[in-house]
Amino acid sequence: MTVPHELIRGSSTASRPVPTQRRPAGSSAWPRSLTPQQLHPLGLRTPFLALDTAMLRRHVTDFLDAFEGRVAVRYAVKCNSEPAVLAAVVEAGGSFEIASAPELDLALAAGAAVEDVFYSNPVKPQAHIRQTAVAGVRRFVVDGLEEIDKIAEVATGVGVLVRIRVDDTSSAFPLSSKFGVALSDAEDLLHYATARGLVAAGLTFHVGSQCTDLHAWSRAVNAVAPLFSRFAEAGTPLQVLDIGGGFPAHYDETVPTTGAVAAVVLASLDAMAHPPAEIVAEPGRALVAETGVIGAEVIGREMRDGRPWIYLEVGAYNGLMEAAQTGARWPYPVLAVDAATGEPLDDAARVLMTVTGPTCDSTDTVLADALLPADLAVGDLLYLGGTGAYTTSYASHFNGFPPPTPVIVA
Numbered sequence: 001m002t003v004p005h006e007l008i009r010g011s012s013t014a015s016r017p018v019p020t021q022r023r024p025a026g027s028s029a030w031p032r033s034l035t036p037q038q039l040h041p042l043g044l045r046t047p048f049l050a051l052d053t054a055m056l057r058r059h060v061t062d063f064l065d066a067f068e069g070r071v072a073v074r075y076a077v078k079c080n081s082e083p084a085v086l087a088a089v090v091e092a093g094g095s096f097e098i099a100s101a102p103e104l105d106l107a108l109a110a111g112a113a114v115e116d117v118f119y120s121n122p123v124k125p126q127a128h129i130r131q132t133a134v135a136g137v138r139r140f141v142v143d144g145l146e147e148i149d150k151i152a153e154v155a156t157g158v159g160v161l162v163r164i165r166v167d168d169t170s171s172a173f174p175l176s177s178k179f180g181v182a183l184s185d186a187e188d189l190l191h192y193a194t195a196r197g198l199v200a201a202g203l204t205f206h207v208g209s210q211c212t213d214l215h216a217w218s219r220a221v222n223a224v225a226p227l228f229s230r231f232a233e234a235g236t237p238l239q240v241l242d243i244g245g246g247f248p249a250h251y252d253e254t255v256p257t258t259g260a261v262a263a264v265v266l267a268s269l270d271a272m273a274h275p276p277a278e279i280v281a282e283p284g285r286a287l288v289a290e291t292g293v294i295g296a297e298v299i300g301r302e303m304r305d306g307r308p309w310i311y312l313e314v315g316a317y318n319g320l321m322e323a324a325q326t327g328a329r330w331p332y333p334v335l336a337v338d339a340a341t342g343e344p345l346d347d348a349a350r351v352l353m354t355v356t357g358p359t360c361d362s363t364d365t366v367l368a369d370a371l372l373p374a375d376l377a378v379g380d381l382l383y384l385g386g387t388g389a390y391t392t393s394y395a396s397h398f399n400g401f402p403p404p405t406p407v408i409v410a
């Protein structure tokens with residue numbers, strides 16, 4: 001069985017260059033709280049996803065500080081919806097962006113104030129619109145007339161933000177072919193929303209997930225600025241600008257820091273003639289990816305066409321879906337670990353291997369080219385870093401293999 005391309009997030013990335021794992025595994029910085037030496041004494045059963053929620057709280061406050069407190073955090077629940085993760089976001093001063101009514105339940109259970117929650121999935125089941133509006137959600141993202149009609153029928157008076165299509169070509173997972181309208185259509189949609197008894201609240205965009213172009217967000221802010229001016233000059237100012245997600249996490253590659261992105265975004269916000277009263281962002285992976293490490297056992301090792309293949313108890317279907325979406329070239333940092341001692345197998349000679357998953361399907365392969373210790377054997381462990389985002393929230397039990405068990409190590 002293969003995943004139909006139109007069904008997977010970012011399917012248009014199939015031909016997009018993604019870095020390979022050709023550097024020695026484990027060469028990038030590894031969070032101190034998530035090293036094998038820290039985790040081994042806990043005696044965790046594999047597969048596990050160890051999550052450091054103290055680090056997550058720091059990431060949220062660092063994000064807020066980088067934007068000088070002018071941009072509020074609406075963390076994307078879809079990214080990792082573990083209750084402890086959501087609670088950490090709230091404790092650090094963030095709230096949420098939801099994709100569905102069940103995600104609102106998770107957000108509220110974590111302590112979010114309902115009026116802060118953005119329902120940012122542009123196309124929603126009408127039952128979810130009704131349910132979340134009754135619960136008190138007031139911000140709904142749209143990108144078409146039909147969606148405005150659906151909201152107007154069941155949620156009179158709520159605010160709508162129109163999502164515009166922006167350049168997402170520097171992201172690993174572009175979104176603009178599925179969502180967003182041309183900026184030139186946004187004004188009409190906002191007027192239509194007003195005519196249908198809704199509040200024209202503002203504009204939003206998403207530059208694509210894991211966007212590595214430092215200027216992507218600021219270009220989008222510059223593009224929407226004239227529309228904020230037109231509404232302000234007409235006496236009906238738009239209240240909200242939502243700059244979306246896409247902020248890159250640090251995998252085994254170099255990416256712009258949040259601080260660098262924030263500096264250019266703030267400059268663009270300063271240049272707006274009529275800035276909105278409220279500015280929010282919807283970061284997901286940038287906050288939580290690096291706070292997670294998956295530990296998984298090597299369950300098999302075979303030679304295929306002269307190259308060692310490592311069979312891991314976690315593959316694309318039960319936790320590492322982004323590997324499948326990127327041709328097994330997603331740059332997870334990797335450490336090989338001796339299961340008995342918990343020590344990294346650091347000194348051994350390294351050879352190129354393919355790391356695949358546990359199912360009978362070939363598309364669960366995790367790493368197409370991993371430089372790993374030559375003597376890596378059945379019973380050893382691999383630690384995959386940067387796995388706090390889009391892992392367990394995506395996972396299935398395909399072939400009977402469970403997703404990694406989340407463990408909070410804060």
Ligand SMILES: Cc1ncc(COP(=O)(O)O)c(C=O)c1O
Nearest residue numbers: 076120209245246282283284285
């Ligand atoms: C509407 C919306 N906001 C925010 C995000 C989070 O994106 P990221 O994890 O790239 O920051 C997503 C991800 O798909 C999204 O669809």
